[in-house]
Amino acid sequence: MSSSTLVQLVLLTPLVGAGLILACGKRPNVREMVTLLTGVTLFSLVVSLLPAVMAGERPTFTWFEMFPGLPIAFTLEPLGMLFALVASGLWIVTSIYAIGYMRAHHEEHQTRFYTSFALSIFGAMGIALAGNMLTLFLFYEILTLSTYPLVSHHGTEGAMKGARTYLSVLLSTSVGLLLLAVAWTWVMAGTLDFTEGGILAGKVEGPMVLVLLALYAFGTGKAALMPFHRWLPAAMVAPTPVSALLHAVAVVKAGVFTVMKVVVYIFGLDFLSASGANVWLMYAAGITIILASFVALAQDNLKRRLAYSTVSQLSYIVLGAALANSWGVVGGSMHIAMHAFGKITLFFCAGAIYLATHKTEISDMRGLGRTMPITMFAFLIGALSVIGVPPLGGSWSKWYLALGAVDAGQWVFVTILMVSSLLNIAYLIPIPIRGFFSSGPDSVPRAPIKEAPLFCVIALSLTAIGCIALFFFADGVYQLLLPLAGG
């Protein structure tokens, strides 16, 4: 099979999967088998494309012309490859986790849940493969809409409110700002194709570059740049598998992925750094990193704390893009993968804790390490990876980001990265520490070991191992991403 056919298959697999899941709605076992099978198929398809992309091939195909000269087209390039790998790979793990979680929790509307999930992955794949900005925008909106039923899943007043915030922030930024940016780019540049070296050089000048960059950066609400980060904590009303895959991996990463794509392929690194318009974006990212960390520190609800941590970590990637040099871009892109593994582990643990003990507040979690040792250990690994401690994956991406900041002569941001790491320690580490070393409430006798359902434990162990593995395989990721930096 030619690689361009494979790319089509990558796109169609989750869509077909969604259809099948819907059709098998009456029989839960079949339905979940289909989910898993779709995930495995998708992942193997994506992996099979890896050698070609590593070798410098850029499989391309076009569906049809939406507007004259503006088709719905797809191109697989390194950054998209990375995103597709991470999203599809973690989908399998999340599906395993979800089966355990949803059954143990006796959730309703499970068919709707799995169908929407597959559709969201379809959206994420479309974003990863998009060959031009219009296609990306199309799938960006598909992702927003297909995630909505997942967020409002419980149908309670709280869930509806969260989902409303979710939808309104994402839609208003994308329709209000991003679409404007896309249309403007089209009017000025006459093309929206992702081109190496960018398409805007010589087409826009002066302060307009700055305005356009701002439209893109804030318009991509999924990147959760402050002040458009509110949707992410709001989305935490969703069942945990959703928070884990979508709000630590697929959706948020789609956001920063978009920003990265825009910087690399629309503006072009040289053009952007020469224009100087990127400096404010660095500061915006820097502020978000620090502020969100502080907010996270103040949260007692575990999922909310993780959500704010995500907001902060996403801005690492935006910062990488804003640095607009090779180290920054490589570091930022790498962080997409590194943070994904770390954060999904943390969310899996949060869900497991909730399933086993129905605890959501951090202050209630003393002594949990004794009843749920595997979960707490995995949490520790995930936390360390997010903080960036060797030998865990997260250390590499932070290292490259710091190099990028130095390279750009922006010492401030080296400092910010350091401070942020300290803050990470402050809000993440106490949780396992308390879990292992602090005793539970005095009156309660020591409980026996009681882990979450097996499926959940398997899933969270896998991702924790992934965090470690990434440290050793980081070179592969680096090689993959090198072409982005123009190397």
Added chain:
Amino acid sequence: MMDNVFGLYNYWVVIFLMMTGFYIVISQRNLIKKVIGLNIFQTSVFLLYITIGKVEGGTAPIVSEGFNVYTNPLPSVLILTAIVVGVATTSVALALIVRIREAYETIEEDEILAQEKLT
């Protein structure tokens, strides 16, 4: 100036008539009076058309010996159609009024609105 006044005098009168009809339509609250207003409004527009077609010293456009100047026949043709349209509209409007009266027991706009607010 005076030339204008005499030349356009007829039009001005017609305009006055049209506006009277229009005023009745939009100011009256009684449905029947609205219809009457519409009627007057339309009839006045017919007058406008006929006025357009008039030719000084002309005669009715019936071809016969001894006349060379005829009044323009086209406006007459148009207005014959328009009159019928006008009556058609009036009749539908009146039918509606009958039904409204049955449903609301009134044909005053304010009272109908008041009833709607209640239900």
Added chain:
Amino acid sequence: MIKQNLLALQIVIPLIAAPLCILLRRRALVWGFAVLVCWLTFGISVVLLRQVLETGLVSYEMGGWAAPWGIEYRADPLSAFVLLFVSGIGAIVLSSAGLKDTALDEIPVSRQYLFFTLYLLCLTGLLGITITGDLFNVFVFLEISALSSYGLIGLGGRRQALPAAFQYLVMGTIGATFILIGIGLMYMMTGTLNMADMAERLVMADGGRTALVAFGFLTVGIGIKMALFPLHIWLPNAYAYAPSLVTAFLAATATKVSVYILLRFVFSVFGVTFAFETLGLGGVLMFLSLLGIFVASTVAIFQTNIKRMLAYSSVAQIGYMVLGISFASTTGLVAGIVHLFNHALIKGGLFMAMGCVMLRLKSVDIEDMAGIGRKMPFTMAAWAVGGLGLIGIPATAGFISKWYLIRAALEQNWWIVAVMVLISSLLAVIYVWRVIETAFFKEPSARAREAREAPLSMLLPTWVLVGATLFFGVMTSTSAGVAGRAAEVLLRVIP
């Protein structure tokens, strides 16, 4: 033979069919007949469009008398395009009225065959307006369509339909009379009623002031007919209380045809230079349309009757069309014309879905619609897709219109306008989402618990329209392509 008389047949077939409906009387029979006629009309319009795209212009002299003495029928890309979707939607909507257990049940059995007669007459009127090249003929057909729609609206089951129809009648007649005055003044200045002829003679005629006033009266008159803000007050009640089928048909076609007349007058008769450069029509239209978009969208948010909500949304959507026109650029016109088409599909689909809801719930109140998504998944899924189209989410037809609209604004560096268009679509998000949320995620209401899915005969036409929304959301070569041709003809880029 048939090919030559295509233009005449387009009108004559539904016209002759209308009285025959009275003779048939029996429901199934009369339905089958009327649907057949509608599809035939649609078929003709398809052939006509292809013909027009080949040759550029098709003209027919009624009764064999050449213009300016006789009445001329002519179809250029714009009119052929409008004919196409008006007859198409007319056919689709009517197809759903067939067997037992459809939205036709809203109309008392004893009057159902008359419904078909009026429906066909209304279709005839709308098609006639579009196809004729004679100003006075426009007025006549305008009245045919108007009178029949008063009757159709009056068929509405609730008593509110009656004052609604009356209000529409009064405003509609005022509009028509204004148009008549405008036509009269135009005739006075040029001595002709044929539009093409008039356009030529208008250039020679002196008397700018009279032409100006004529233009003003025509614009206001058409503005009433097409419910341009703030002349829209007849529309919400009329749409809310008319039988669902009538609403679906009228909402998708009637105002669109009025926009067509505006385009015709402004571009074909008066010409861009006169309307936009001399008069500054663009500014006025832009202001009114933007104001209309915002006010009507905001009002829509607060409606509890969903048909009424959609009606206000229609007022706002008319604003988008007029906004596109007000740019007087090719892209702007494409935006306006393509939105004519796209919105016709979207609103047609939405109101059809409301017809399904009305059939099962006997109510279109938002409270009663709670949780109905579980009982009527296909209906509400169709509604949701239509709603997304209204917002302008990519991959729906609404996005295409919005894209062209923004492009048109940006091309002329009207930043603010582009931003306002985008912001306004967020208002649409609010009113659409209110319904989606209620229908899918709330606990079912008492009425919703007893509801079941609408019959296939209703669902199928609904989904045809909604499917078309999706289809024309990605395959734009037909819709935007023809709109492009039409815009070029209107702007006389190509002769």
Added chain:
Amino acid sequence: MLLLLCVTAVAVVRMRGLWAAVMMMGIYSFLGASWMLLLDAPDVAFTEAAVGAGISTVLALATLGLTTTRAKQRSGSSMLPLVIVGITGAALVYGTLDMPHFGDPDSPANSYPHPSYVERTEGDIHIPNVVTAVLASYRGYDTLGEVVVIFTAGIAVFVLLRGSRSRKRTHRSEGSEVRVSRHD
């Protein structure tokens, strides 16, 4: 004559009694018709007298019989309508300033198309009454439209009034019921 027309029109505005108002409307139409006669449009005049003054008035009177004959004292301000009408009227008067004068034989309407209907009719159709000729031939299509308009109106009226008695009962018995919409 014109003065009389104006007086009649204004009288309608002032009048409360609907009988009288309808009669005034009839008179107005009749006066209009007379004026049309003076303007050399006998065909129109006759039609207006018969249809406008005759049929409309009869219909309106019949409606009165079915409904009520008194209009309520109207409340509220009448400023807005006056302003609208004022602006519209002023616009029209402004428009007249460039008009060809009344009766001008050289005005575009009266001099185009050439040869005129009158001249063509003699050769084409051989009916002395040009209005009839044009109505039936050149613009025969409008006439067809006119027939359709009548037909449409007839159906619409029929639809509206048919079975109205039964509806009446339904509405009354339902009282304030708003949501239920079917009656048969």
